[in-house]
Amino acid sequence: MREQYADIIVDISHEKLDKSFQYRVPPHLRDRLEPGMCVQIPFGNGNRLIKGYVLAVGDECKFDPARTKELLGIAEKDADATGRMVALAAWIRQNYGSTMIQALKTVLPAKKTVKKQEKRFVEVRMNREELRSLLGESLRKKQPAKARLLTALLEQWEETAGAIPYQWITGKLNVAAGTVNSLEKAGAIRVVTTEQFRNPVRFSEEAARERRRLSPDQQHIVDAVLGDFDEGNPGTYLIHGITGSGKTEVYMELVEGVLKRGKQAIVLIPEIALTYQTLLRFYRRFGDRVSILNSTLSPGEKYDQCERAKRGEIDVIIGPRSALFTPFPNIGLIVMDEEHEGSYKSESTPKYHARETAMEVARLHGASVVLGSATPSLESYYRAKRGEYKLFTLRERLTGGSLPAVYTVDLREELKSGNRSIFSVKLQELLADRLGRGQQSMLFLNRRGYAGFVSCRACGEVMKCPHCDVSLAEHRDGRLVCHYCGYSQPKPKLCPKCGSRYILGFRAGTQQIEEKLRELFPGVRTLRMDGDTTKTKDSYEKILSAFANEEADVLIGTQMIVKGHDFPKVTLVGILAADLSLSAADYRAGERTFQLLTQAVGRAGRGAAAGEAVIQTYQPEHYAVTRAAKQDYEGFYQEEVLYRELGGYPPAAHMLAVQIFAAEEPAGAELAGKLADAVRGEGAAVLGPAAASIGKINDIYRFVFYVKHEDYGQLVRVKDQLEELLLRWQLGNGQVQFDFDPMHCL
Ligand code: ADP
Ligand code: ZN
Ligand code: ZN
Secondary structure, X not given: OOOOEEXXXXXXXXXXXXXXXXXXXXXXXXXXXXXXXXXXXXXXXXXXXXXXXEEEEEXXXXXXXXXXXXXXXXXXXXXXXXXXXXXXXXHHHHHHOXXXXXXXXXXXXXOOOOOOOOEEEEEEOOOHHHHHHHHHHHHHOOOHHHHHHXXXXXXXXXXXXXXXXXXXXXXXXXXXXXXXXXXXXXXXXXXXXXXXXXXXXXXXXXXXXXOOOOOXXXXXXXXXXXXXXXXXXXXXXXXXXXXXXXXXXXXXXXXXXXXXXXXXXXXXXXXXXXXHHHHHHHHHHHHHHEEEOOOOOOHHHHHHHHHHHHHOOOOEEEEOHHHHHOOOOOEEEEEEEOOOOHHHEOOOOOOOEHHHHHHHHHHHHOOEEEEEEOOOOHHHHHHHHOOOOEEEEEOOOOOOOOOOEEEEEEHHHHHHOOOOOOOOHHHHHHHHHHHHHOOEEEEEOOOOOOOOOEEEOOOOOEOEOOOOOOEOEEOOOOEEEOOOOXXXXXXXXXXXXXXXXXXXXXXXXXXXXXXXXXXXXXXXXXXXXXXXOXXXXXXXXXXXXXHXXXXXXXXXXXXXXXXXXXXXXEEEEEEOOHHHXXXXXXXXXXHHHHHHHHHHHHOOOOOOOOOEEEEEEOOOOOHHHHHHHOOOHHHHHHHHHHHHHHHOOOOOOEEEEEEEEEOOHXXXXXXXXXXXXXXXXXXXXXXXXXXXXXXEEOXXXXXXXXXXXXXXXXXXXXXXXXXXXXXXXXXXXXXXXXXXOOOOOO
């Protein structure tokens, strides 16, 4: 009989031990151990009996078989939630590079003793007819906030049993306390304070029965996924379907399927796409069995949700990346909507990607993973094409509305014909047309802020932050500001290098577009959404609901405006500089541009009226632009994957970025050189080292080198080897960071 060996990490209380140990599996436990199981092991010289968790089981002995100890037995029968979390942390540590402690902090909810908090609710005191007549009155009197609250109360009549959390009203619904008070005075509602935790929405049998009949294509997906699951063969699935093609409906049916089988489900949605409407759809279907995790929850509330999940009070969690670590006992399904979104990758160590991590969570639980997107990531589509994931396509938009007509404008030609405005002639015409007809438009700019960098037109000198090596941005008050460290200085009157007076801002920010638009169309009502106007917690929702309420004709914004929000009245989308994101110096620039343009174009014509879109660009012939104009994902994929294969970029190969941080420039350069040489000695392809694209932040110098290999496992070994070197040189782990398949150039 073959021997079996188990990798075991000792109980968390022994924090200092940052590695796993291998033990021999005794004969009576062969084929019975699973990752996450809690076992008893003899430990250390005295063979003290302690608990540990199984990370993996295999038949390869990594050390001397004669000196490998045998584990004693299973300490707790079931692989409990904590055990699986430990196994997951170990996997994250191994595959993304971090200490075990950092990995554990990532997956385990921060332990907090939370004081029971009071919850406030609004209870309805009127019947439906009375509410409706109040609604009519507030609409006549042009009181949008009041109307919003009354509409929500009416819409949720059945599900809420007349109790809506106060926090939702002032938060998501963006209704001021004063408005709530005035409705209370009018006798429509009452504000109630309770001590117990109550759920936002109560379950209603009737609402559940309201669900839609799936189309044959939708039903096919549900049958395939649940069929595999029932055969004990859960897999990974990719649903490629444009917005409105019925993906969310499929997710909900699948969630219901796994709940019926006694399991739990995690639904990941990027925070920016997690709208009130989406949440409501899930609440309507699953009532108080569903909860949400997002950044508006306090740490205490987040901890509460984890506790409820552990205790089995909820079965469905909706949230961004970190919701993946909800400690459900028995997960059956993980859904990842908008799977191409960059926010699924963690930006701090461990720099894990939620997609691959979801697959590991699914492996630990025997769950299915369903990915969905209108513009799948190259990674996922590539794997689907190779049969690693099952691919489904939903082609029809169920909400009606047709794809918009798209005009691509060559900005070089515009200039030649004498148009120096930031709006092309075509866009000006169409804007005028929409304003005349009272329809809404969106203008999308691919970058943040009012002004870009400031440079000298005579000598080319660019004003930079003395601490961060990035160009300073000109703000309205005339100061130059660093977006990384906050350093600011007045704008110089003369070029510090050559003394010329021609020192100018590169003005193509959203604020300037707003100003130019007002010059062109006096009286136009505008709203602006960018990093500057959405600094506070609820400003984002405020702008969106104002635009939805038609309080403006034109919404101007950065990428935030193209994601996830439906404005049926928008019939025109203008993309002002399509290629600003193309010039970013990293291999994902084409993919990002295609995704953004496709999403932006798709914003037009969601409602009854047909839509049009104008793409202004300096590179009208670039395939990311031409394919996005035609909403042709497959065509884009074919060209892009060729480029990735030629360049040896993900998904055709893998890339490990090693970042080095140092307070002294020469020391950093030296360490980077030594580490890169060590890797090179092993025959791997190494690029660099070089100063990072931002060479200095807060007076810390940054260097980076990249290692490429077709096999991810090889890169993990490179990481292990570097970690060992750092340990031997006794360097703190803050000095080097690993980033596998990075999302941006570093
Ligand atoms: P996606 O998630 O792909 O954007 P949704 O699931 O939100 O698509 O569906 C878009 C719209 O179509 C929603 O209003 C939804 O209620 C509706 N819808 C989805 N599936 C069906 C169906 N089978 N029959 C009727 N309407 C549907
Ligand atoms: Zn100059
Ligand atoms: Zn700075």
